Amino acid sequence: MTYRFKTDLTEADVTPEADFINRRALMAGAGALMASGLAGSAAQARGRYDVDAKPNSFKDITSYNNFYEFGTGKGDPARYAGKLTTRPWSVTIDGLVDKPGEYALEDILRGMTIEERIYRFRCVEAWSMVVPWNGFQLSELLNRVGVQSSARFVAFETLFRPSEMRGQRRDLLQWPYREGLRLDEAMHPLTLIATGIYGKPIPNQNGAPLRLVVPWKYGFKSIKSIVKITLTDRMPPATWNMQNPREYGFYSNVNPNVDHPRWSQASERPIGGGLFSRRRPTLMFNGYAKEVAGLYKGMDLKKNF
Ligand code: MTE
Numbered sequence: 238m239t240y241r242f243k244t245d246l247t248e249a250d251v252t253p254e255a256d257f258i259n260r261r262a263l264m265a266g267a268g269a270l271m272a273s274g275l276a277g278s279a280a281q282a283r284g285r286y287d288v289d290a291k292p293n294s295f296k297d298i299t300s301y302n303n304f305y306e307f308g309t310g311k312g313d314p315a316r317y318a319g320k321l322t323t324r325p326w327s328v329t330i331d332g333l334v335d336k337p338g339e340y341a342l343e344d345i346l347r348g349m350t351i352e353e354r355i356y357r358f359r360c361v362e363a364w365s366m367v368v369p370w371n372g373f374q375l376s377e378l379l380n381r382v383g384v385q386s387s388a389r390f391v392a393f394e395t396l397f398r399p400s401e402m403r404g405q406r407r408d409l410l411q412w413p414y415r416e417g418l419r420l421d422e423a424m425h426p427l428t429l430i431a432t433g434i435y436g437k438p439i440p441n442q443n444g445a446p447l448r449l450v451v452p453w454k455y456g457f458k459s460i461k462s463i464v465k466i467t468l469t470d471r472m473p474p475a476t477w478n479m480q481n482p483r484e485y486g487f488y489s490n491v492n493p494n495v496d497h498p499r500w501s502q503a504s505e506r507p508i509g510g511g512l513f514s515r516r517r518p519t520l521m522f523n524g525y526a527k528e529v530a531g532l533y534k535g536m537d538l539k540k541n542f
Contacts, residue, residue, distance in 0.1 A: 289524065292355055293366040295435050297509040302442045303360065304461055305409050306395065306402035313404070314442035320401045321462070323446045332392075332467040335383030342446055346432070349373040353436075354429055354450075359491045359523045361455035361477075365505040370450055371433030376424045384420070384468055391423040392416075392473030393449060394465035410476055416460040417473035417487065418451065421532055427452055427525060430463075453525040455489045486542035490533070491523035495542050 304314035326342040351371050359365045379391070395414040399405040405412050422428065429450040431439055439445045444461025451458050457477050467473070477485035484498055493503045504516040522529050533541070 290357065290367045292369045292435075293509045295437075298366060298368055298434055299440045299442055301364075301366075301508055303362075303456065304404075304442055304444070306404045306412075306414065306462075307442070308404050309409060315440075317403055318441035318445075320403075321396075321398075321441045321445070322401060323441065323462075326446050326464075328447065328463060329465045330378075330382050330467075331465075332469050333385040333388035334379075334468050335385065337382070345378065345447070349377060351432060352429075356427075356429075356450060356452040357520075357523050357525075358450075358452065358456055358459075359505060359519065361457055361485070361489065361497065361502075363500060363502065363505050363519075364508050365517075365519075366508050368450075369435055370429060370431040371436060371439075372429040372431035372450065374426055375428045375430050375449070376426065378430065378466075379424065379468075387470050388468040389420050389470045390468075390473050391418050391420060392465075392467040392469055393418075393460045393463050394467075395460055396462045396464045411479060413464075414460060414476045415474050415479075416449065416458055417475050418458070419532075420468075422451065422529075425529065425532070427528055453490060453522040453529045455485075455491055457485070458489050488533075488538075488541050490529075490538065490542075491519060491521070492538055492542065493519040493521060495539055 300315045301311045302314035303311070304318065307314045307317040324342075327339050328342070328345060329339045331337040350373055352373065353369060353371055355367060355369045357365065358368050375391075393416045396402070397405060397413040399412075418428070429452075431444070431448050431450045432446065433439050434443060439448065441462075444459075444463075447463045448461040449459050449463065458475075472487060475485075475487055477489075478487050491502075496502050502519055505519045506516050507514055520526070
């Protein structure tokens with residue numbers, strides 16, 4: 238399958254974060270290398286991310302967060318996640334795979350194509366950002382471990398370590414945080430495992446060292462600090478869905494036509510716009526309908542919310 242990611246922004250539209258520009262320069266350098274036949278993947282990766290808006294600042298992205306393992310306040314993750322040890326790190330991949338095991342982070346990253354993807358990010362709470370992620374396609378990892386033909390879903394789990402994650406010492410949610418995707422959603426080329434933001438290693442508050450990013454779904458599907466990935470034939474438990482199934486469905490595709498029982502999803506508040514920030518209409522599938530609507534053909538999206 239070949240997917241194209243539209244790139245209708247020019248360099249000039251991108252937030253002038255100094256290191257992002259530097260990274261761009263590096264990428265350009267990689268292009269030159271490729272021209273001389275010395276390097277490939279980095280330059281080839283350029284332009285495959287989806288952009289249609291100005292990325293938020295690094296500060297916005299890393300200081301206004303949801304990561305209940307560190308508390309429920311938007312500033313709690315930035316304040317407390319520094320405590321989290323992310324090395325050594327490993328991810329157990331099990332269930333319906335040919336090569337189950339506990340994989341060291343370094344082994345997972347070895348040979349992966351790290352791409353830049355500028356994605357819209359829409360929280361179920363009706364705020365939004367635009368984030369320049371670095372990461373690899375989840376499909377690359379799943380293909381490496383060999384998905385068996387009976388697998389239908391992918392389940393994910395976050396680290397459980399109350400000694401470093403102060404929110405886990407309280408019953409804020411059922412720990413560990415869990416999420417799940419249908420296999421075809423997990424294999425979709427837009428589905429990313431993020432390892433960085435603005436070319437820097439992903440900060441702890443954003444889900445270091447590996448976090449899921451599914452740009453057409455509400456942000457809570459994008460589970461952080463992953464330690465377990467299980468291929469299964471059953472729809473797996475998902476934290477917010479278990480917490481309140483009436484309010485949070487398993488699919489949780491961004492859908493302006495299906496309101497949350499307590500608020501409208503028709504519009505959103507972009508973070509970082511300051512005084513002039515206006516609400517803007519929320520787009521079906523968060524603007525990725527062209528790429529993903531086909532996954533839900535024939536489904537009643539009001540029922541399967
Ligand atoms: N993952 C874990 N483990 N714990 C969480 O509380 N919050 C989710 C999601 N992933 C959460 C999580 C929610 S509600 C959102 S909106 C996004 O992370 C926020 O990601 P960000 O802080 O990088 O913007």
